[in-house]
Amino acid sequence: MKNTSYDYLIIGAGVVGSMIARWLSRYQADILLIDKEADLGMGATAANSAIIHPGYDPPPGSLKALTNVRANPMWDQLSAELNFAFERPGDFVVAIGEQELPAVEKLYQQGIKNGVPGMKLISGAEMREQEPLINPQVSGALWASTGGICDPFQVTVAAAENAVMNGAEVLLETEFRDFLMEGSRVIGVRTTRGDFFARWVINAAGIYSDVVMHKAGVRPEFVITPRKGEYFVLDSADIRTRHIYFPIPTEKGKGILVTNTVHGNTIIGPNANIIDDKENTSSTKEGLDEIADGARKLIPSMNLRSVIATFAGLRPMGNARSLNPAVDYHNDFVIEIPRQVQGLVNLGGIESPGLTAAPAIAEMVVALLKDAGDTLIEKKDWNPIRPARPRFRNMSHAERQALCASDSTYGRVICRCENITEGEIVREIHAPIPATTYDAIKRRTWLGTGRCQGGFDMPRVVAILSRELGISPLKVTKRGTGSEFLFRQTKELGVQDAD
Amino acid sequence: MLIKEVYDVVVIGAGPGGLAAAIEAKKAGALDVLVIERDVELGGILLQCIHNGFGLQTFKEDLPGPEYAQRYINEARAIGVEFLLDTMVMDVTPQRRLYLSSQQHGYFTLDARAIVLAMGCRERTRAQIRIPGMRPNGVFTAGTAQRWVNVEGYMPGKNFVILGSGDIGMIMARRLTFEGAKVSRVLEIQSYLSGLSRNFVQCLQDWDIPLQLQHTIKHIMGKNRVEAIETVAVDDHWNFVPGSEEIIPCDTLLLSVGLIPENELSKKAGVLLDPITGGPYVDERFQTSVPGIFAAGNVVHVYDLVDYVSIAGDTAGMNAARYALAEQQLEADYVPVKAGKNVRYVVPHKLDRKALESGDVQFQLRVTRPLEEDVWLEVRSESKSVVRRSDRYARPGEMVTIKLKPSMAEAVRAAESLTVDVYPKAEV
Numbered sequence: 001m002k003n004t005s006y007d008y009l010i011i012g013a014g015v016v017g018s019m020i021a022r023w024l025s026r027y028q029a030d031i032l033l034i035d036k037e038a039d040l041g042m043g044a045t046a047a048n049s050a051i052i053h054p055g056y057d058p059p060p061g062s063l064k065a066l067t068n069v070r071a072n073p074m075w076d077q078l079s080a081e082l083n084f085a086f087e088r089p090g091d092f093v094v095a096i097g098e099q100e101l102p103a104v105e106k107l108y109q110q111g112i113k114n115g116v117p118g119m120k121l122i123s124g125a126e127m128r129e130q131e132p133l134i135n136p137q138v139s140g141a142l143w144a145s146t147g148g149i150c151d152p153f154q155v156t157v158a159a160a161e162n163a164v165m166n167g168a169e170v171l172l173e174t175e176f177r178d179f180l181m182e183g184s185r186v187i188g189v190r191t192t193r194g195d196f197f198a199r200w201v202i203n204a205a206g207i208y209s210d211v212v213m214h215k216a217g218v219r220p221e222f223v224i225t226p227r228k229g230e231y232f233v234l235d236s237a238d239i240r241t242r243h244i245y246f247p248i249p250t251e252k253g254k255g256i257l258v259t260n261t262v263h264g265n266t267i268i269g270p271n272a273n274i275i276d277d278k279e280n281t282s283s284t285k286e287g288l289d290e291i292a293d294g295a296r297k298l299i300p301s302m303n304l305r306s307v308i309a310t311f312a313g314l315r316p317m318g319n320a321r322s323l324n325p326a327v328d329y330h331n332d333f334v335i336e337i338p339r340q341v342q343g344l345v346n347l348g349g350i351e352s353p354g355l356t357a358a359p360a361i362a363e364m365v366v367a368l369l370k371d372a373g374d375t376l377i378e379k380k381d382w383n384p385i386r387p388a389r390p391r392f393r394n395m396s397h398a399e400r401q402a403l404c405a406s407d408s409t410y411g412r413v414i415c416r417c418e419n420i421t422e423g424e425i426v427r428e429i430h431a432p433i434p435a436t437t438y439d440a441i442k443r444r445t446w447l448g449t450g451r452c453q454g455g456f457d458m459p460r461v462v463a464i465l466s467r468e469l470g471i472s473p474l475k476v477t478k479r480g481t482g483s484e485f486l487f488r489q490t491k492e493l494g495v496q497d498a499d
Numbered sequence: 500m501l502i503k504e505v506y507d508v509v510v511i512g513a514g515p516g517g518l519a520a521a522i523e524a525k526k527a528g529a530l531d532v533l534v535i536e537r538d539v540e541l542g543g544i545l546l547q548c549i550h551n552g553f554g555l556q557t558f559k560e561d562l563p564g565p566e567y568a569q570r571y572i573n574e575a576r577a578i579g580v581e582f583l584l585d586t587m588v589m590d591v592t593p594q595r596r597l598y599l600s601s602q603q604h605g606y607f608t609l610d611a612r613a614i615v616l617a618m619g620c621r622e623r624t625r626a627q628i629r630i631p632g633m634r635p636n637g638v639f640t641a642g643t644a645q646r647w648v649n650v651e652g653y654m655p656g657k658n659f660v661i662l663g664s665g666d667i668g669m670i671m672a673r674r675l676t677f678e679g680a681k682v683s684r685v686l687e688i689q690s691y692l693s694g695l696s697r698n699f700v701q702c703l704q705d706w707d708i709p710l711q712l713q714h715t716i717k718h719i720m721g722k723n724r725v726e727a728i729e730t731v732a733v734d735d736h737w738n739f740v741p742g743s744e745e746i747i748p749c750d751t752l753l754l755s756v757g758l759i760p761e762n763e764l765s766k767k768a769g770v771l772l773d774p775i776t777g778g779p780y781v782d783e784r785f786q787t788s789v790p791g792i793f794a795a796g797n798v799v800h801v802y803d804l805v806d807y808v809s810i811a812g813d814t815a816g817m818n819a820a821r822y823a824l825a826e827q828q829l830e831a832d833y834v835p836v837k838a839g840k841n842v843r844y845v846v847p848h849k850l851d852r853k854a855l856e857s858g859d860v861q862f863q864l865r866v867t868r869p870l871e872e873d874v875w876l877e878v879r880s881e882s883k884s885v886v887r888r889s890d891r892y893a894r895p896g897e898m899v900t901i902k903l904k905p906s907m908a909e910a911v912r913a914a915e916s917l918t919v920d921v922y923p924k925a926e927v
Binding site: 233279281282288304307309311403404408409411412413416417419421422454473481485 | 537601604606607643
């Protein structure tokens with residue numbers, strides 16, 4: 001690394017931290033983005049519904065509502081600049097049976113208060129016309145045309161990469177331990193890779209944001225309660241739903257929904273269960289049954305034989321009262337420069353709609369810094385464009401032919417289900433933020449996500465990583481130290497086999 | 500090599516089914532026969548099957564997988580079969596145009612007068628059987644582990660548990676033990692073995708590796724690498740038996756929980772698939788629903804022995820050549836073939852009424868449950884018996900065959916449909 005002293009040091013390279021890095025990279029400043037994991041976006045960013053919400057859901061006046069509604073229209077430009085996949089299929093909140101209709105109407109009114117454009121209440125018949133697979137008991141729905149979908153992980157990579165293109169640095173497998181303080185001023189952080197100094201430290205630590213802020217003595221009463229959500233991914237060849245479908249919300253959240261990914265799969269989930277372990281992303285039989293039941297409430301014909309993957313994520317639910325004194329709401333976002341310490345921008349409780357809100361949160365962080373008197377001078381040569389890399393699987397026959405003619409490594413298919421080529425894998429290993437683990441390549445290229453779940457590509461990708469990184473296959477990992485694939489060579493009996 | 504624009508027969512996949520099909524196609528008179536293989540070597544999955552047990556039917560010899568494959572490779576080369584290695588078929592149209600991708604030749608197309616699909620099968624994964632728990636490294640399919648150990652020369656674990664009593668799992672239990680790893684147990688959710696009995700004896704029993712029937716995994720533990728699994732007993736309906744949980748420390752979980760014919764390309768070509776087998780509907784020539792597209796081996800249904808895959812390849816290859824040379828659809832009037840009592844499926848799905856005029860036809864089937872007593876295997880036309888033979892047992896893990904002979908041609912010609920039953924002799 002070039003420096004140990006920065007203008008801005010961001011703790012946490014999820015979608016929020018990466019978006020802040022990208023926003024700050026427009027100014028003349030030295031920026032460092034750190035994360036404890038071996039890749040970006042390994043926390044809440046990696047496991048959520050991947051929806052860009054219209055904004056009818058959060059309580060009016062809350063920071064959640066404000067940033068959600070502000071951010072939703074930003075996504076078209078963002079996707080054009082950062083070249084990630086983004087679609088607006090629109091979403092429906094579906095009332096099943098007459099008794100659920102008032103809840104849908106209430107959401108509509110809330111959306112109007114929040115300033116959400118493009119909403120409409122529709123009848124059950126209209127809903128059935130829009131989605132023939134929907135539960136025939138449907139009595140009506142709220143239609144919101146601005147509902148969108150993205151791949152949150154790819155958004156995070158694109159944003160962080162754009163920041164790096166504009167001079168920011170990223171350090172992975174670098175875990176925050178404590179703040180470096182001078183009196184009540186934060187002057188840097190102590191990490192597992194040494195000390196780093198910064199004029200401002202930004203807490204974007206997601207599920208651990210409470211632990212981080214407590215180290216600075218900020219908001220000792222603030223607690224993140226992990227709420228686990230489990231999901232199923234279905235084979236794109238078996239089922240294709242048209243839009244995003246929510247049930248009516250409950251006090252536990254937006255409920256078990258049915259949505260599409262930008263990769264063409266339908267996903268169903270999440271449930272919502274409070275747990276106490278911030279690392280417990282396990283799925284349970286009961287949870288998976290709950291999701292199946294929930295999804296069938298909306299789409300009764302849902303067949304679980306089509307499931308090709310399950311995953312679970314933790315929502316970092318906070319307990320902060322809304323910063324808007326007029327709003328009596330206790331799970332709001334924290335986005336602040338706290339009074340009791342200097343040099344800290346403090347974020348907390350960034351759960352849903354945090355993905356949607358991320359660009360507005362980044363914008364708000366810049367505004368808070370300006371308000372605090374920080375001079376932010378725009379770079380003349382800031383480049384907002386992060387170019388896309390070729391994606392063989394999305395190409396026509398003619399495009400593939402041209403690509404292979406320009407570089408023969410694109411001709412070699414490594415992932416048979418998703419059609420990912422060696423050329424794409426090698427580019428990711430040598431990208432501005434290098435993909436150095438199997439999962440990093442998987443999430444960047446979508447390799448190994450199909451029917452065989454990596455059974456075919458895994459040994460081949462381990463060999464490519466070994467070759468390109470110049471390391472032994474024994475050192476190649478799934479997601480960082482401790483997750484190696486291989487233990488030793490064969491014919492080495494007795495080397496490691498104490499038992 | 501020079502790649503031609505049109506071939507008489509193109510075979511997709513150079514495993515045992517594909518190699519046999521290519522050889523027979525060439526012998527049947529096809530001039531240009533091309534085998535396309537995605538790996539850098541010929542032989543398919545046989546290359547990682549370094550154990551013996553291959554060739555007892557076809558060569559009357561007990562060979563390891565690579566040697567079995569080599570005999571076919573040598574013969575194919577000797578008679579002028581052409582090969583494209585390290586090449587993936589990306590698309591196939593019903594008109595038999597293929598789109599191919601390779602590092603050496605780029606992205607290109609060619610046409611075939613007939614195609615033999617021989618893509619084999621893939622392994623079922625953790626997600627398909629929905630094992631709950633964490634998602635650490637160290638959960639692999641048995642075949643992926645087999646490739647690492649036998650082809651790449653690396654050990655993907657030290658302390659293994661194997662879920663599923665499929666053949667690859669049992670073979671890997673022995674193989675890993677040879678290499679100094681510990682295999683603490685094999686779990687099987689069914690009340691019976693899902694692979695071959697001979698593998699149970701030679702790979703588990705002989706090595707004191709316990710098999711726990713009616714057991715499965717309730718939870719996988721470990722963040723970065725598997726640390727332990729929680730097992731649980733199940734009842735006949737696969738419900739967990741409360742209180743039977745046990746935590747087994749291990750660093751690797753291998754899955755041998757079934758194989759699925761690999762038919763993504765078949766679907767692109769418009770080939771209709773049987774939801775039970777996961778493979779194409781075929782007639783006795785192994786022709787699919789799309790004229791000129793044939794299928795051979797595990798792409799049709801999962802075989803228990805590779806020898807039978809080769810024999811199926813022979814049939815498919817010979818008929819593909821005949822189709823290519825005739826360049827027209829062979830007229831056929833079919834009798835449907837149905838799965839009857841205790842039978843999960845029968846291949847072929849239909850039979851040309853005149854098929855028996857030119858020779859024997861073998862029906863291949865799997866039973867739905869173990870029948871551990873003397874059984875009749877019977878083919879009937881409505882209520883009339885066409886042929887029956889007896890056996891000492893019938894097990895889901897072992898493919899059952901029954902042969903129809905030219906002497907039965909008249910009965911088949913007159914049949915509305917044919918049904919295959921397997922039932923205990925005691926029931927008669």
